Amino acid sequence: MPIPTPVIELRGVTKTYKLGGETLNALDNVSLVIQPGDYVTLTGPSGSGKSTLANIIGGLDQPTSGTVIVDGNDLSQLRDAQLSEYRNHHIGFVFQSFNLQGNNTIVENVMLPLVFSKVGRKARKARAIECLQAVGLGDHLKHTANQLSGGQRQRVAIARALAVRPSIIIADEPTGNLDSAKGKEIMALINDLNTQGITILIITHDQEVARKAKHMIEIRDGKLSEHGA
Amino acid sequence: MHFSDYVILAFRNIWRAKLRSALTIFAVVIGATSVTIMLALVTGAKSFFLDQVQANGTLQQVAISPQQDITNFNDAQHNSGGNCSTNCTKLTDLVVDKVKAIPHVTGVARVAGQGMLAAIAYGNQNLSLNQTTAYDANGIIVNNVLAGRDIQTSDTTGVLTITSDYADKFGFKGNYGGIIGKSVKLLTQDFYSGVGANIQPPQQCNGPCNGNNQPNNKPTTLTGTIVGVIDTSNNSQSVRIPIEWMREMQENQMYQVTPADQAANAAQQAKCQRIAGPCNITQHMTLTTTDMLAQNGYSSLIAKVDNSKNAASVATAVKKLGLGAADAEASIKQQLTIFNVIGLVLGGIGGIALAVAAVGVVNTMVMAILERTREIGVMRAVGAKRSTVRTLFTIEAALLGFWGGVVGIAVGFGLTRIANIFVNKQLVSQGVKAHDIISLPPWLILAVVGIATLIGMLAGLYPAARAAKLNPVEALRYE
Numbered sequence: 131m132p133i134p135t136p137v138i139e140l141r142g143v144t145k146t147y148k149l150g151g152e153t154l155n156a157l158d159n160v161s162l163v164i165q166p167g168d169y170v171t172l173t174g175p176s177g178s179g180k181s182t183l184a185n186i187i188g189g190l191d192q193p194t195s196g197t198v199i200v201d202g203n204d205l206s207q208l209r210d211a212q213l214s215e216y217r218n219h220h221i222g223f224v225f226q227s228f229n230l231q232g233n234n235t236i237v238e239n240v241m242l243p244l245v246f247s248k249v250g251r252k253a254r255k256a257r258a259i260e261c262l263q264a265v266g267l268g269d270h271l272k273h274t275a276n277q278l279s280g281g282q283r284q285r286v287a288i289a290r291a292l293a294v295r296p297s298i299i300i301a302d303e304p305t306g307n308l309d310s311a312k313g314k315e316i317m318a319l320i321n322d323l324n325t326q327g328i329t330i331l332i333i334t335h336d337q338e339v340a341r342k343a344k345h346m347i348e349i350r351d352g353k354l355s356e357h358g359a
Numbered sequence: 360m361h362f363s364d365y366v367i368l369a370f371r372n373i374w375r376a377k378l379r380s381a382l383t384i385f386a387v388v389i390g391a392t393s394v395t396i397m398l399a400l401v402t403g404a405k406s407f408f409l410d411q412v413q414a415n416g417t418l419q420q421v422a423i424s425p426q427q428d429i430t431n432f433n434d435a436q437h438n439s440g441g442n443c444s445t446n447c448t449k450l451t452d453l454v455v456d457k458v459k460a461i462p463h464v465t466g467v468a469r470v471a472g473q474g475m476l477a478a479i480a481y482g483n484q485n486l487s488l489n490q491t492t493a494y495d496a497n498g499i500i501v502n503n504v505l506a507g508r509d510i511q512t513s514d515t516t517g518v519l520t521i522t523s524d525y526a527d528k529f530g531f532k533g534n535y536g537g538i539i540g541k542s543v544k545l546l547t548q549d550f551y552s553g554v555g556a557n558i559q560p561p562q563q564c565n566g567p568c569n570g571n572n573q574p575n576n577k578p579t580t581l582t583g584t585i586v587g588v589i590d591t592s593n594n595s596q597s598v599r600i601p602i603e604w605m606r607e608m609q610e611n612q613m614y615q616v617t618p619a620d621q622a623a624n625a626a627q628q629a630k631c632q633r634i635a636g637p638c639n640i641t642q643h644m645t646l647t648t649t650d651m652l653a654q655n656g657y658s659s660l661i662a663k664v665d666n667s668k669n670a671a672s673v674a675t676a677v678k679k680l681g682l683g684a685a686d687a688e689a690s691i692k693q694q695l696t697i698f699n700v701i702g703l704v705l706g707g708i709g710g711i712a713l714a715v716a717a718v719g720v721v722n723t724m725v726m727a728i729l730e731r732t733r734e735i736g737v738m739r740a741v742g743a744k745r746s747t748v749r750t751l752f753t754i755e756a757a758l759l760g761f762w763g764g765v766v767g768i769a770v771g772f773g774l775t776r777i778a779n780i781f782v783n784k785q786l787v788s789q790g791v792k793a794h795d796i797i798s799l800p801p802w803l804i805l806a807v808v809g810i811a812t813l814i815g816m817l818a819g820l821y822p823a824a825r826a827a828k829l830n831p832v833e834a835l836r837y838e
Binding site (some may be wrong): 190234 | 360364368371375416536733734736737738739740741742744745746747831832835
């Protein structure tokens with residue numbers, strides 16, 4: 131059986147920050163392989179480096195040393211503009227606080243990444259509606275984000291992440307601002323996306339959320355320890 | 360990202376912070392309005408001046424002077440003639456014909472100016488008169504007639520036009536029509552020997568007389584009928600008369616011993632010699648008239664050319680005849696430069712207001728970036744490049760400037776319309792044709808909107824650069 135090409139591969143990734151005169155190791159020689167269609171959770175205490183790791187994989191941040199290859203792109207070799215394109219084409223972000231434009235309609239919110247990838251007006255609207263229908267918001271197309279409940283807003287955020295047909299979705303505490311019932315709905319939705327072949331990387335404190343993953347990676351003081359689900 | 364998407368997004372963002380945007384735009388409006396009004400004033404004044412020049416046909420004229428060294432249009436035009444000795448060619452009718460023969464010359468107006476009339480009197484008013492001008496009434500020299508008519512070709516003698524200044528002083532202010540047809544007295548200088556002069560024959564002299572005599576030493580009073588009141592900005596103490604009357608006024612009348620007189624005198628003397636005793640000899644003399652205008656030439660000529668472009672070449676051709684010549688272009692250019700300088704100064708004052716507005720735009724944009732830091736983080740996370748963020752915020756600032764410019768032009772337009780009503784009322788009351796002295800040509804509209812947009816854009820560069828530099832991770836964490 132052929133070995134699949136990993137969708138995410140980190141080799142000896144170190145990220146240091148300078149705070150005053152001190153150097154902090156947010157990530158310390160991290161190596162990691164994630165296969166396409168995998169469902170991985172990153173857990174760990176605050177300040178352990180899980181967000182840094184997710185940001186580096188998402189192309190929002192770059193490592194101090196080491197190699198990051200995602201979807202065949204060596205991220206450490208990409209310039210800022212290329213990283214933007216990479217994020218636009220390969221990654222869908224879902225944030226704890228949704229980060230939507232409250233006064234814009236949910237369709238406009240979902241269209242945003244497509245605006246940056248120069249998709250035509252009609253095509254991006256059609257795609258946004260398609261994504262919103264996929265997350266169960268087909269009846270709310272004319273609503274603004276502010277008119278929706280927290281769970282619905284997170285659905286909009288997921289629809290926005292889906293808009294560019296990413297290969298990876300990185301979700302940072304996606305249920306952190308939701309009650310448990312809504313949280314479960316969101317996790318079910320994310321699970322659905324994973325079954326459709328999208329690689330999922332979730333950062334969470336919530337052990338219940340973490341246990342849903344195929345792989346659970348724990349990170350402490352910038353070092354990894356992996357547990358299979 | 361498509362340009363239209365930038366504009367739509369920028370517009371939405373401005374709309375989101377309505378009050379703040381409106382206040383910023385208001386500052387730009389003040390700047391744009393003041394620039395508009397100040398430039399509109401200068402542009403209007405300039406076009407008013409140019410219209411006057413066009414109406415006079417000055418650009419299609421070449422002023423010709425007997426003095427070769429005169430190269431300035433106004434100097435050539437106002438040359439008073441007179442002595443013509445060195446570097447000088449008399450402007451006789453023969454010369455006039457030569458000028459007429461120059462290609463592109465469509466006509467020539469002969470101008471004769473003299474100061475032989477010293478005063479003009481109507482009723483109890485006796486006013487001094489500096490200049491009497493006559494020229495061919497062939498339409499080349501155009502006057503702004505306020506009442507009655509200008510001198511016509513059919514006029515010969517006894518008619519004149521006066522300036523509005525005289526009409527005012529004669530008591531016809533606001534009723535110039537009332538003085539038309541009235542008769543005025545024109546008092547000549549001493550030693551006047553032209554038409555109407557009471558020239559007395561010389562006193563009898565004993566022995567041979569050489570024929571010289573003194574003309575009448577006292578001023579002569581001539582009578583003329585006013586046919587028109589004209590507006591003149593310079594030389595208000597002047598009258599205009601037909602050229603034929605001028606010719607007659609310049610005539611030199613004197614008693615002279617003609618060959619026939621000589622023969623008669625000689626015959627008398629011979630007769631006396633034959634008679635012993637007293638013998639009365641009556642000196643025979645005849646009153647002669649010399650056309651001094653024909654002899655000394657006209658004081659200047661105004662040649663009209665078919666097209667203003669040919670004025671310079673005609674002037675060159677005239678100079679080859681040994682005359683002084685100048686077209687109006689140079690002097691008009693000089694006067695227009697003055698308008699341009701005034702425009703720059705006034706525009707600069709308005710520009711200061713715009714510069715202050717630009718600071719407002721910077722402030723607004725910096726505030727907007729602080730408020731929207733997270734949003735910038737999201738935009739960067741979903742694929743916006745640094746350049747995308749920079750362009751978006753620059754366009755947002757430019758839009759603030761653009762709207763400020765548009766509203767500023769609209770307000771400026773309204774104010775100039777109102778101002779024009781008052782200015783025109785004033786002009787009409789002074790007998791000048793109504794003219795939009797404050798004008799807002801399309802180029803000015805485009806320029807003000809363009810400059811306001813550009814200033815907004817420039818003011819947005821720094822905040823936009825700051826927005827573009829934001830680290831996406833930090834921006835997403837921003838509370």
